[in-house]
Amino acid sequence: MTSPGQAILWQIYWRARWGLAAAAAFLLLAVALTHLLPRHWTIQMDEMDVSAVGWFFGVSCLFANFIVMAAFSMSSADARNLTFTKHMFVLPVRTGTLVAWPMFSGCLTVAVIWLINACFVFRASGIAAPLWFPAAAFALLLASFQALAWTPFAQRWLHIALTTVVLTSPILVLLVGLILNLQLSEPMATCLLLGLIPIAYVAAVSGVGRARRGEAYDWRAWGRFVESLAKWRPAVTHPFRSIGTAQLWYECRAHLIVPVFIACLMPCLIFVPALAREDVALGWRLLAGLLFVPLMVAGLAGGALGNLTDPISKSYTASFVLVRPISSLSILRVKLATAAIMTGAIWLLFLGYISLLLTRPGFPQSIAQVASSAGVWKAIGYPILALSLLVLLTWKNMVASLWVTLTGRKWVEQANSFGFIGLVFIGIGIGLWVGFHPELHQPALAAVPWLIGLLLVMKLAAAGLVVRGLVQSRLTGPAGAALMVAMWLAAVGSLCALALFLLPPEYAAPKNVIPGIALFSPFSRLAGAPLALEWNRHR
Amino acid sequence: MRSPEFLFSDDVIEICGVTRKFGAKRALDNVSLAIPRGVVFGLVGANGAGKTTLIRHLLGLLQAQTGSVRVFGLDPVQEPVRVLARVGYLSEEGDLPGWMRVDELMRYMRAFYPTWDEVYAQDLRRQFELDPAAKVKTLSKGQRARAGLLVALAYRPELLLLDEPSSGLDPIVRRDILGAIVRTIADEGRTVLFSSHLLDEVERISDRVAMLKGGRILFTGELDEIKQTHHRLTLRFLDERRQPPELNGVLSWEGRGYIWTAVAHGRLDDLALAASAAGAEIIDQRALSLDEIFLAQVGTPRLQPEEV
Numbered sequence: 001m002t003s004p005g006q007a008i009l010w011q012i013y014w015r016a017r018w019g020l021a022a023a024a025a026f027l028l029l030a031v032a033l034t035h036l037l038p039r040h041w042t043i044q045m046d047e048m049d050v051s052a053v054g055w056f057f058g059v060s061c062l063f064a065n066f067i068v069m070a071a072f073s074m075s076s077a078d079a080r081n082l083t084f085t086k087h088m089f090v091l092p093v094r095t096g097t098l099v100a101w102p103m104f105s106g107c108l109t110v111a112v113i114w115l116i117n118a119c120f121v122f123r124a125s126g127i128a129a130p131l132w133f134p135a136a137a138f139a140l141l142l143a144s145f146q147a148l149a150w151t152p153f154a155q156r157w158l159h160i161a162l163t164t165v166v167l168t169s170p171i172l173v174l175l176v177g178l179i180l181n182l183q184l185s186e187p188m189a190t191c192l193l194l195g196l197i198p199i200a201y202v203a204a205v206s207g208v209g210r211a212r213r214g215e216a217y218d219w220r221a222w223g224r225f226v227e228s229l230a231k232w233r234p235a236v237t238h239p240f241r242s243i244g245t246a247q248l249w250y251e252c253r254a255h256l257i258v259p260v261f262i263a264c265l266m267p268c269l270i271f272v273p274a275l276a277r278e279d280v281a282l283g284w285r286l287l288a289g290l291l292f293v294p295l296m297v298a299g300l301a302g303g304a305l306g307n308l309t310d311p312i313s314k315s316y317t318a319s320f321v322l323v324r325p326i327s328s329l330s331i332l333r334v335k336l337a338t339a340a341i342m343t344g345a346i347w348l349l350f351l352g353y354i355s356l357l358l359t360r361p362g363f364p365q366s367i368a369q370v371a372s373s374a375g376v377w378k379a380i381g382y383p384i385l386a387l388s389l390l391v392l393l394t395w396k397n398m399v400a401s402l403w404v405t406l407t408g409r410k411w412v413e414q415a416n417s418f419g420f421i422g423l424v425f426i427g428i429g430i431g432l433w434v435g436f437h438p439e440l441h442q443p444a445l446a447a448v449p450w451l452i453g454l455l456l457v458m459k460l461a462a463a464g465l466v467v468r469g470l471v472q473s474r475l476t477g478p479a480g481a482a483l484m485v486a487m488w489l490a491a492v493g494s495l496c497a498l499a500l501f502l503l504p505p506e507y508a509a510p511k512n513v514i515p516g517i518a519l520f521s522p523f524s525r526l527a528g529a530p531l532a533l534e535w536n537r538h539r
Numbered sequence: 540m541r542s543p544e545f546l547f548s549d550d551v552i553e554i555c556g557v558t559r560k561f562g563a564k565r566a567l568d569n570v571s572l573a574i575p576r577g578v579v580f581g582l583v584g585a586n587g588a589g590k591t592t593l594i595r596h597l598l599g600l601l602q603a604q605t606g607s608v609r610v611f612g613l614d615p616v617q618e619p620v621r622v623l624a625r626v627g628y629l630s631e632e633g634d635l636p637g638w639m640r641v642d643e644l645m646r647y648m649r650a651f652y653p654t655w656d657e658v659y660a661q662d663l664r665r666q667f668e669l670d671p672a673a674k675v676k677t678l679s680k681g682q683r684a685r686a687g688l689l690v691a692l693a694y695r696p697e698l699l700l701l702d703e704p705s706s707g708l709d710p711i712v713r714r715d716i717l718g719a720i721v722r723t724i725a726d727e728g729r730t731v732l733f734s735s736h737l738l739d740e741v742e743r744i745s746d747r748v749a750m751l752k753g754g755r756i757l758f759t760g761e762l763d764e765i766k767q768t769h770h771r772l773t774l775r776f777l778d779e780r781r782q783p784p785e786l787n788g789v790l791s792w793e794g795r796g797y798i799w800t801a802v803a804h805g806r807l808d809d810l811a812l813a814a815s816a817a818g819a820e821i822i823d824q825r826a827l828s829l830d831e832i833f834l835a836q837v838g839t840p841r842l843q844p845e846e847v
Contacts, residue, residue, distance in 0.1 A: 230672055239649050246650030254636060320634050323598050324651050325624035474617070538602045538616045 004093045008101040016071030023064035030057035031120040041436040054125020061117040069142045072106030084150040089212045099204045107139035133186045136193035143200035151207025154218035251338040258301045259345040273356040283363040298397035306405030328533040343395040400522040403529040408536035452515050462524040469531045488523045551730045556606035566592040568754040579725045581741035582734040584751035590734035594702050627696030631703040633683040637676030652694035660693035701733035742829040769832045772801045773823035784817040790835040802835035
């Protein structure tokens, strides 16, 4: 390497080489398949027929932009927090150079990726995607994120909140533009966005300069407020009742950040209940959509909960917990209890947020109308049952993904994420292929029971392996393993009975319901969590 | 289960033929070690010698790929709870959760150890000048090390494992407090195993020492015995030499012409006989410090000897 710029770019590339290689490979695959697969496979959007292949791959390729943005933001493992990579501060180069290379090369890369996507995927399949305006928007989004991420703040929560607000502001600007019916030509919008990049550069240079000098933006009033609170804080003297109570306190305090983070994000989505306020049907759709948000949040929260690294200071504190005289099963039991508490907290926040829908004109009346037509017991019982199932599902989603991070292996996390994304893409691909070949519909339907049977066999095999692992590692005895299986069977049996009792018989035949619920209810992932923790604990 | 041999053994730690590889790198290579109750055991070695890996095996955080590890006669991987309840550990990284306050840390730790001595813990807190309301993340590296040491000591563990305790402590705490505490623990019949780069400190407070190099134990034994078997010898040769001769037990050479200085390992009588056979006489001899022994054992030899 002959210049600092080359060295900086090499570092960005080398740290994110696998992600960048995956993004490049996917882009190439998308371009190739867009040209190879038939164009007459179309889907209807806004009363127009658009190429299904072009739409699917074009939208998917947007993730390549986000991978590149994450790489060029340079905030990862050794940077720990949102900050510029600290070891580079001592390099004998000006701050402007430190900032310019990752910022401008990053902006250029995301713009080029969009142009490839637009020209060779969207436009190649007949979708008239704009070229320059999105390219400039991606470049500005990256530059803004870099400027914010590299600026040091004494209060980490303030840093995250500010970054979230600024990065979601384009949605607000777009909405205001739509409401005020502002019209901007594409060249004008592109120039406007490109003109903002130098401002982001100046902000980033200022931020990195401050970080180099060790000066963080400090909200002193907040600091004084926290100090005054600390003075009032009574000294903790009374001991915990048991090891379990102490560990539960530890887990709750360590992962308090998850519901706090969700609460911080909510003001950014405050406009959602205000969309098309007069449309009562949309109110019901929004209600249905929002009720499912906690289920998605739960997966991410579960990952955080399983992580033994301190989620607040991000320091590696695994051995702090693992050298305590507490069994892996007890740690896991406490994590399951913490997941239940976090589920409760997340649902309380979301119910508060969802209640904003009641401010939509005509929506409360619509709810009252539906309730009165259903009868008192159904009107009370069904929402309670639905909410209980959703809460249970949220907890299930949270604990089902615990095992991944409990292994403490980055490669397991990455393999799990990429594997999941890969399966989704393969599933969509097969779905598209079958969907556009009518002659395949009948054989595909005939194959469904076999597929479910195969999945059930795989699930049983995995469960067998996990139970054997648990017994062999002496985490539980044969009686404990039998109890776990019995509890799973009881849970599946109860859910099946409930589904068969509540759902109309034409939609819920036992041959569909029982395998569906059996596949859906986690066993190996939950029972395997202690094994994952043991694998992490005794490497 | 307590192993049957341990019922008759007074060794707190028994490591037998442990090998550990990380990829192609052999971090521990057939290490065997026994540490009896009531001693202060110093583990010395260069960076990457395997000291931390060895300590992590004792905690059950690493599993022996070959061989066995017993702490109090128990396998720390099979019975972590029973072993860890009796072990105090201070890690090199000071991996305490940053969000905890010092008093919260003490309260949390107290729950795990029935032997926690609150009066002693508060004494240590005052001695280490730690503010109970301070968050761990706001503490300096040295203060964090003190907090880690406090919570490792306050339940009076039977075995104290200190991984590079000196790296975060200032000289006053290191010399006056840590040394005194470690000696007190040993006097009470408890055992201390600590790794350190600071050999003067190891020499000052250890009863026994093991020196690791490249994952292998170079030597282990009583500190006095080790010092008695290492010598700095000044030799006068009958003829002028460009290269020193090959002598059994010599670890390193310095000098030129007729007068050469050797750092040697072995009985003095044997070394004198060997020198005489090589045409030299010992004109001066003195004992070595642990620092000098370490350098001679671990450092690269400055001169290549010639065959006699």
